[in-house]
Amino acid sequence: MSEIQTTLTDALPAASRAYRELERQIVTLELAPGSLVTEGALIDRIGLGRTPVREAIQRLAWEGLMSVRPRAGLQIAPLDPADWPRVLETRRGPEIILARSAARLMAEPMSGRFEAAMNAMHKAAGAEDLAGFLDADKMLDDALTEITDNPFAARVATPLQAHSRRFWYRYRTPGGLRESVDGHVGVIRAMLAKDERTAGEEMSHLINLLMRQALLQRG
Known part of the structure; x- marks a missing residue:
């Protein structure tokens, strides 16, 4: 741990x-x-x-x-690689809602939680620490759930986030850790900047990035 x-x-x-x-x-x-x-x-x-x-x-x-x-x-639960793109496709809409609402509502002390997740991701990437990245990703997901004013999106996204982490851990591509950290950091920076439009765009970009990783592992 x-x-x-x-x-x-x-x-x-x-x-x-x-x-x-x-x-x-x-x-x-x-x-x-x-x-x-x-x-x-x-x-x-x-x-x-x-x-x-x-x-x-x-x-x-x-x-x-x-x-x-x-x-x-x-x-x-069994792990079928064909399900990873399906999980990501389902995540896209709720995650964009969560990212946009986080940017709109960002304030202290919650901003400290997002900064801590971002810093932990940078640290994990530098050390090639997969467990550290997964824990930082969980920290980010929890912060998104707590800050949002849309509990319905949070209830849809939460189980999908856990499934997505599991698929990523099992089927990650070479260089996937650094690429995933960069994608997550882009979302966090937009949210911390209170830029609602960019936060949504960066979240969509992150899902696209993960989707490419998912499709690569299927060959």
Whole structure:
């Protein structure tokens, strides 16, 4: 777990900590796609109690990252590379809404959260730190969800963001980390500048960039 992830999770309620840790392990494939696990195994794995883990499982199942198999246990969602472009296509509209609303509403202290995510991404790129980038990306997504005045867009985008990180981690292209960081930073700078139009354009550019990566891995 990166320093960012540790900082993000330490102050959260137990159910939120359980969710973040299990989501992280699914995204980074520590919980292998398609594998079967039990509730008890997850409790042992992350060292939290039955109630918070059960709440986390319910949320992960709703987001499509895990499914409950009667008499078989819990199945981690399979990973089909053909689904990555579909996830990105669905993300585009809600993400543009979130970027534009963040630019319109940007103010202290939220701007510090966006700056921290941007700085963490730069640091991750310099160190080729994939875990650090994923955690910074999660920090950005959380900030977008918190600042927006459109909760409907946030509810659509949130599960798609987790799926997208998972696909990116598994199928990233050579040089994909630096390219992805540059794309995210362009969005953050526009939002910090309170430039609503450019923020939307930069978000569309970022989705296009990720779409190219997705199509490249399909050959």
